[in-house]
Amino acid sequence: MTQTATAQTHSFQTEVKQLLQLMIHSLYSNKEVFLRELISNGSDACDRLRFAALTDAGLMEDGETLGLKVSVDKNEKTVTISDNGIGMTSDEVVENIGTIARSGTRQFMEALSGDAANDANLIGQFGVGFYSAFLVAHRVELTTRHASAGAEGGVRWISDGEGEYTIESITREERGTTITLYLRDEDKEFAEDFRLRGIISRYSDHISLPIEMPSEDKEKKGDWEPVNNGSALWSRPKNEVSEEDYHRFYQSLSYDTETPLATLHNRVEGNLEYTSLFFIPKKAPFDLWDREQRHGINLYVRRIFIMDDAKYLMPSYLRFVRGVVDAADLPLNVSREFLQNNKDIDRIRSASVKKILSELSRLAEKEPDTYAAFWKEFGKVLKEGVVEDHDNRTVLADLMRFNSTRSDDTDQTESLAAYFKRMPMKQKAIYYITADSHNAASTSPHLEIFRKNDVEVLLLSDPVDEWLVSSLNEYKDKPLKSVAKGALDLEDLTSPEDKKANEEKEKDLAGLTEKMQSLLGERVKSVRVSQRLTDSPACLVADETDLGGNLERILQAMGQDAPDAKPIMEINPDHPLIRQLNPEHAQLEDWSRVLFDQAALSEGAPLPEPAAYVQRVNDLLTKAALTAH
Ligand code: ADP
Ligand code: MG
Numbered sequence: 105m106t107q108t109a110t111a112q113t114h115s116f117q118t119e120v121k122q123l124l125q126l127m128i129h130s131l132y133s134n135k136e137v138f139l140r141e142l143i144s145n146g147s148d149a150c151d152r153l154r155f156a157a158l159t160d161a162g163l164m165e166d167g168e169t170l171g172l173k174v175s176v177d178k179n180e181k182t183v184t185i186s187d188n189g190i191g192m193t194s195d196e197v198v199e200n201i202g203t204i205a206r207s208g209t210r211q212f213m214e215a216l217s218g219d220a221a222n223d224a225n226l227i228g229q230f231g232v233g234f235y236s237a238f239l240v241a242h243r244v245e246l247t248t249r250h251a252s253a254g255a256e257g258g259v260r261w262i263s264d265g266e267g268e269y270t271i272e273s274i275t276r277e278e279r280g281t282t283i284t285l286y287l288r289d290e291d292k293e294f295a296e297d298f299r300l301r302g303i304i305s306r307y308s309d310h311i312s313l314p315i316e317m318p319s320e321d322k323e324k325k326g327d328w329e330p331v332n333n334g335s336a337l338w339s340r341p342k343n344e345v346s347e348e349d350y351h352r353f354y355q356s357l358s359y360d361t362e363t364p365l366a367t368l369h370n371r372v373e374g375n376l377e378y379t380s381l382f383f384i385p386k387k388a389p390f391d392l393w394d395r396e397q398r399h400g401i402n403l404y405v406r407r408i409f410i411m412d413d414a415k416y417l418m419p420s421y422l423r424f425v426r427g428v429v430d431a432a433d434l435p436l437n438v439s440r441e442f443l444q445n446n447k448d449i450d451r452i453r454s455a456s457v458k459k460i461l462s463e464l465s466r467l468a469e470k471e472p473d474t475y476a477a478f479w480k481e482f483g484k485v486l487k488e489g490v491v492e493d494h495d496n497r498t499v500l501a502d503l504m505r506f507n508s509t510r511s512d513d514t515d516q517t518e519s520l521a522a523y524f525k526r527m528p529m530k531q532k533a534i535y536y537i538t539a540d541s542h543n544a545a546s547t548s549p550h551l552e553i554f555r556k557n558d559v560e561v562l563l564l565s566d567p568v569d570e571w572l573v574s575s576l577n578e579y580k581d582k583p584l585k586s587v588a589k590g591a592l593d594l595e596d597l598t599s600p601e602d603k604k605a606n607e608e609k610e611k612d613l614a615g616l617t618e619k620m621q622s623l624l625g626e627r628v629k630s631v632r633v634s635q636r637l638t639d640s641p642a643c644l645v646a647d648e649t650d651l652g653g654n655l656e657r658i659l660q661a662m663g664q665d666a667p668d669a670k671p672i673m674e675i676n677p678d679h680p681l682i683r684q685l686n687p688e689h690a691q692l693e694d695w696s697r698v699l700f701d702q703a704a705l706s707e708g709a710p711l712p713e714p715a716a717y718v719q720r721v722n723d724l725l726t727k728a729a730l731t732a733h
Pocket of ligand 2: 232234
């Protein structure tokens, strides 16, 4: 290698510096992961070359055999890892190695826990693996040449990890990347051949490219020999794969320190042949809610890697599933666009979804505790399925778990099936309430009549619940009905006598409701006598076809236009406060406003004029205090 231009010195982004420091401090007891990360990068680079060469065969002109080589120099105390993958241009080196463009960095630093085993996995999850080289090296030298560049297009990058790096153009005959680590004194154990072999078989055995090291056999001095097993795990028959093999493979995919909750390995034969290996994790990844998260399913065609994060293979509500699909009959040069409209992919996807859902159903039935733990982590995501996946809605509905008035437990444990089973014959609907918190739902005045009559109501407080109930209109022919919307048809709850008495009260209070309605004016659609309340004086109800206050607030918080539908105010005819009001009451306007504001507060809505509310309450309290004397 000769130098063709003077080296330029650059500073790392501040974040990179911090990252290096933090990483060294938190991972000192798990340094060996550096090798896993660098091998994984080399293997990715080979995969990317193979894929790019499908449309540009010239990229392979240096040779089609792809692989990695690892060697040590005991005297110099160096470890060298090279690959003949796609390599990098000078711009790419600056962009990929000198900067951390991804949003993950800050989160990574925040997520570092001080537990080395856990933190070592974070490196991979957050895409900062390259920097793990500095766990053991005081100086890292990387040379690379992109497969599309000529020999003059080589680049050398050197850094001591202290804040600066130099970069210069060089001549490099072969495409690919070579990384030499100059080990710190205290890390010279890694300059031992056998030590590296151990790490490779532990972390990188499943890598399907050959990872070679110089032969230890004196006779074969100068030869390279593969040190990894190298067969794609999913292509082996199930009975030849041990539990431990599965777990190691899962960990290499997910960087999860835990074992998976479930492993599903399937070979499908017939006119569409493919193998799938899916894992359901125990814990949600840190970026489950990040739109740009990049996991998902890796797609292979006949064991050749095509792409990771193949979104078309798994719907978004199953985005926590990890694994591999290896399809026998797809063309090798598939593009993302191709996948989007491909019938075979659709069939693989739909069969995969069914497999996963039926495993979840099995867990729900046979291992309720395991399912409960799963639900805690992923329930909110799975709820999206009811909204998105029309074909599997029935199965998904049975997988849902909710809170209900039946118990004070804040964990979501009640299924629709169990609710249905408990319903008395005459009950016509499955009742629910939505609110922005469990507490707001369970203390809502709307529940009073239901609690009094011992009718179970589902308490829904995840934002996605609003969409869920608007997609799931019924369960086993029983409609799902909000207790806070429309008029209550309480025939299934109240006796004919009560019903009659209610009609009487409506007549008696007609003058009052009319007057209150005119005093509240634009704030309400109407004021009417309630059948829902036993303890509270008033509550707000949405019209049957309106969105309801909770959904309106969610939409507004999301920055969307929500129609600002006016609520209906219902008053409790038996409440002492209401009973002392009449259309001629001198302070009826103040009372109406206070009752209205309180009803809004009790459903968690913010008051537009809190000061005016407080003032009115104080006025009324003062009057009451004075008359009490
Ligand atoms: P990640 O692999 O998760 O993207 P890394 O920090 O390990 O994060 O690597 C950063 C980037 O540097 C890679 O995405 C890749 O673009 C580039 N890179 C690293 N090693 C190599 C290599 N051996 N060959 C080509 N590109 C590489
Ligand atoms: Mg990497």
